[in-house]
Amino acid sequence: MDMILAFTVLGVLLVLGLGALGTAIGFGILGGKFLEGSARQPELAPKLQTSMFLVAGLIDAVTMIGIGIGMWFTFSNPYIATLLTLGG
């Protein structure tokens, strides 16, 4: 039981941490490309900005899914539930 809890904690932290890492790098590259592009062609900046926000929402997606799964494991760990139904 405590081993399941301990490893769940580590698992959740990995999901959150790696998600944050990937998102941060992704946003950095995205923002950098946007700045480069709008510096080369300032008249396209509004259109590029719209597309940038669209891609930003997409980059966030799997990270947020990971957060959702992490919170699920934190607050109603299915492994604990299985363990309890199997009689501890």
Next chain:
Amino acid sequence: MAELAGLAETEAHGAAELTVQAYIEHHLSFLTYGKHPDGHWGIAHTPEEAAEMGFWAIHVDTLGWSIFIGAAFLLLFRYIGKNATTDTPGGMQNFVESIFEFVDARVNEGFNHSNRLIAPLALTIFVWIILMNTMDLVPVDWITGLATLIGEHVFGLEHMSFKIVPTTDINITVGMSLSVFALIIYYSIKMKGLGGFLSELAFQPFGKWALPFNLMIEVPTLLAKPVSLGLRLFGNLYAGELLFLLMASLLGIFQLPAHFAWAVFHILVIPLQAFVFMMLTIVYLNAAHETHAH
């Protein structure tokens, strides 16, 4: 083992004390109506009871709020539309018109075929999701606390849970994304024919002798669309709401600046997620209409 399970249970709902765990659990549970294990229908009193009701239980609070918000949006826009005047438009008409033009511009950019459903669909998705998401900015305990009080004194339900943000319910977000998926499949088959749709899955991108590999690439791509569409919105809103709850329960008086800071960031997330859902709907439906004219 048994003591640990017992400990977990008493921590979760110790009679008089409200632990952090219990507070968060109370605010994360829905008002569930369904069939209890012994056969009678009713509202679940605890999260465990709600879980035992199974898949077919209804989240009454989510349904109520989403229908109420949708009806409010439709009535408002219809009223503005009916009474629209080019004379001296009022502030509300200007506001509604700017939203309308925004969605219209996006649909014109993203959808290159002829279909009268797409623009109203995009407008509904955009405004409905924004309005549902904005409920997250109402402080957690205001409406929920009021509802719990009403539940106790009027309906006799102790500690009734009541959630006001429908998009934190995965049923709503996945329901919307499955509806969009149904439209994608419908228009794909309507525009390309069933054979055309299936051959697009089977013969792209490698040609017909690589059929297994094509299917292995195309089918997950197709299935990822509704899954990611629904989960993206749910995950963003659930994480936002959970952060508000954690701040409220763990920080004492210092929750106020924390709430403010997170709410300011959340004001970005709210329209962004609605925009992404709308744009992806437009883009997916555009791809569904694509027939390569030979």
